Amino acid sequence: MLLPYLEKHNKFQLWVALKTKHGTNTNQLPALPEQHASLIILSRYKESLKHTKTRIKYTYCPTCRKTTKDYGGKKHTYHEYGTLISDVWRDIECNPYDNIDSAIVRLRDLFGLDPFINLYLVDMRKCKDIIPASHEAEPAIKHETSGIQSVQCNRLIAGDCLDVLNTIPTNSIDFCFADPPYNLKKKYDKWDDALESVEYFRWCDKWLSELYRILKPGRTLAVLNIPLWAARHYQFLSLAMDYQAWIVWDAISFPVRMIMPSHYVILCFSKGSPRQLPGLDNNGMNEKEKESLSPLGELYCCRAGCIDLRRRLGNPDISAISDLWHDIHRLKHNSRRVDHPCQLPPSLMRRLFALFTKPDEIVLDCFNGAGTSTLTAQQMSRRYLGIELSAQYHEIALRRHELLSKGVDPFGKQNTIPSVKNSQVQRMSKQKYHVSKKTLQLEVKKIGKDLGHLPTKDEVKQYSKYLFSYFEEYFVSWGEVCAAARTTGMSENPLIEKKQVSIKQMNLFSME
Numbered sequence: 001m002l003l004p005y006l007e008k009h010n011k012f013q014l015w016v017a018l019k020t021k022h023g024t025n026t027n028q029l030p031a032l033p034e035q036h037a038s039l040i041i042l043s044r045y046k047e048s049l050k051h052t053k054t055r056i057k058y059t060y061c062p063t064c065r066k067t068t069k070d071y072g073g074k075k076h077t078y079h080e081y082g083t084l085i086s087d088v089w090r091d092i093e094c095n096p097y098d099n100i101d102s103a104i105v106r107l108r109d110l111f112g113l114d115p116f117i118n119l120y121l122v123d124m125r126k127c128k129d130i131i132p133a134s135h136e137a138e139p140a141i142k143h144e145t146s147g148i149q150s151v152q153c154n155r156l157i158a159g160d161c162l163d164v165l166n167t168i169p170t171n172s173i174d175f176c177f178a179d180p181p182y183n184l185k186k187k188y189d190k191w192d193d194a195l196e197s198v199e200y201f202r203w204c205d206k207w208l209s210e211l212y213r214i215l216k217p218g219r220t221l222a223v224l225n226i227p228l229w230a231a232r233h234y235q236f237l238s239l240a241m242d243y244q245a246w247i248v249w250d251a252i253s254f255p256v257r258m259i260m261p262s263h264y265v266i267l268c269f270s271k272g273s274p275r276q277l278p279g280l281d282n283n284g285m286n287e288k289e290k291e292s293l294s295p296l297g298e299l300y301c302c303r304a305g306c307i308d309l310r311r312r313l314g315n316p317d318i319s320a321i322s323d324l325w326h327d328i329h330r331l332k333h334n335s336r337r338v339d340h341p342c343q344l345p346p347s348l349m350r351r352l353f354a355l356f357t358k359p360d361e362i363v364l365d366c367f368n369g370a371g372t373s374t375l376t377a378q379q380m381s382r383r384y385l386g387i388e389l390s391a392q393y394h395e396i397a398l399r400r401h402e403l404l405s406k407g408v409d410p411f412g413k414q415n416t417i418p419s420v421k422n423s424q425v426q427r428m429s430k431q432k433y434h435v436s437k438k439t440l441q442l443e444v445k446k447i448g449k450d451l452g453h454l455p456t457k458d459e460v461k462q463y464s465k466y467l468f469s470y471f472e473e474y475f476v477s478w479g480e481v482c483a484a485a486r487t488t489g490m491s492e493n494p495l496i497e498k499k500q501v502s503i504k505q506m507n508l509f510s511m512e
């Protein structure tokens with residue numbers, strides 16, 4: 001890996017997954033078709049990335065003709081031209097083995113480069129074999145030769161994964177999955193998510209070594225992490241295992257920064273040569289598994305009515321599976337969450353299990369959290385083992401398995417609001433609104449227009465016809481109060497003729 005060398009004199013800024021043509025694989029293994037390349041942005045300056053605000057146009061569903069994403073009641077807080085970009089670029093396509101012009105144009109745009117300035121893009125692919133990988137310590141991974149032993153399955157185990165993995169026989173598991181804490185200062189019940197990075201990776205290397213040991217030959221170990229950490233796992237795992245796939249999970253959520261972070265990696269390695277992937281084989285798969293391996297075509301929306309219509313039209317919306325997954329959303333609604341700060345969506349686990357395992361095989365998740373993996377495994381007739389450090393999360397997972405055994409859907413909607421949260425922003429308690437939040441945001445927008453600037457709290461107090469306490473009580477921040485005032489608002493129907501946004505307006509309201 002080149003990154004450690006590049007980082008010696010440059011600051012790592014951004015890891016972009018760039019969409020490429022479907023199926024540009026270079027290896028001959030039975031592999032997922034490749035559909036992305038990595039574009040790594042480093043800078044000579046040490047501060048955060050300096051770039052312009054770049055928007056991409058909304059796309060429209062070919063069936064209902066509305067925007068691909070359903071903006072629901074939030075249209076007034078979005079810009080009429082398009083959304084901010086994320087770190088997965090699917091709106092442009094390039095061929096890394098031939099033409100990368102579209103990426104160059106995007107980079108020019110992003111960095112506000114005039115057309116006459118040269119942009120030098122360094123193609124590092126040819127350097128791959130020149131620079132050896134460097135390691136801080138002797139790898140703990142060692143090849144084991146002992147035979148396959150049986151393991152007691154369908155269990156959730158409370159404890160530290162290193163202690164528990166140590167008790168599991170070598171070569172006994174068909175699919176190892178890890179969704180570890182990312183060391184990004186999340187609030188877990190029993191885990192300090194703010195280790196020194198050397199300490200973090202030393203710890204990761206230990207459980208990765210154990211997962212390697214307990215995995216059956218020819219089977220897959222999959223680790224979910226942010227791209228930069230996944231690159232470090234890649235370095236470590238490639239010492240003993242065969243690289244299988246770098247799956248980009250485009251886990252899109254709400255715009256929070258000028259480049260929305262939505263790029264997660266599911267890094268897959270096999271122990272020795274991989275077997276033919278069960279999910280690419282198609283033999284003996286049931287309809288549900290086939291469905292989970294049939295991603296939604298790029299532009300199709302998820303509106304229930306439109307999905308129904310497409311089913312009646314004979315599913316024209318299905319595309320072929322690749323290593324770029326864009327159709328699986330994070331859990332968006334509190335009604336689907338339990339008291340755990342970062343649950344995965346069950347559809348992600350469904351796709352992974354359908355791809356890498358067959359019924360009755362054994363899957364293991366050593367960071368089982370609220371049980372997304374083990375519950376999905378049970379639903380899909382896989383045998384499972386789940387390990388979790390926190391007694392509180394372990395109990396939640398146990399309760400959900402009990403529900404499942406009684407025939408209740410553990411991923412179904414609930415009436416309670418979870419008390420824990422993924423981000424630092426406080427969650428509002430459920431309350432009755434005397435005036436809708438949208439009305440209040442549009443009121444602030446109107447005041448801002450009249451004044452010619454984003455209004456201050458005092459100005460809203462002075463000019464609004466609504467009680468100021470509503471603005472204080474219904475929103476998590478003043479930023480949210482001003483969300484509509486900062487932008488133009490959008491329509492989910494295609495704009496026939498786009499209004500030109502005045503320069504003045506762009507300057508005034510350019511904080512979205």
Ligand SMILES: C[S@@+](CC[C@H](N)C(=O)[O-])C[C@H]1O[C@@H](n2cnc3c(N)ncnc32)[C@H](O)[C@@H]1O
Nearest residue numbers: 160161179181191343344367369370372388389
């Ligand atoms: C990112 S979360 C996994 C969430 C899970 N995929 C889900 O959907 O619910 C990581 C989990 O690892 C657990 N954990 C942290 N350190 C651990 C350890 N040493 N052994 C076992 N679990 C650990 C945390 O308590 C947390 O629940």
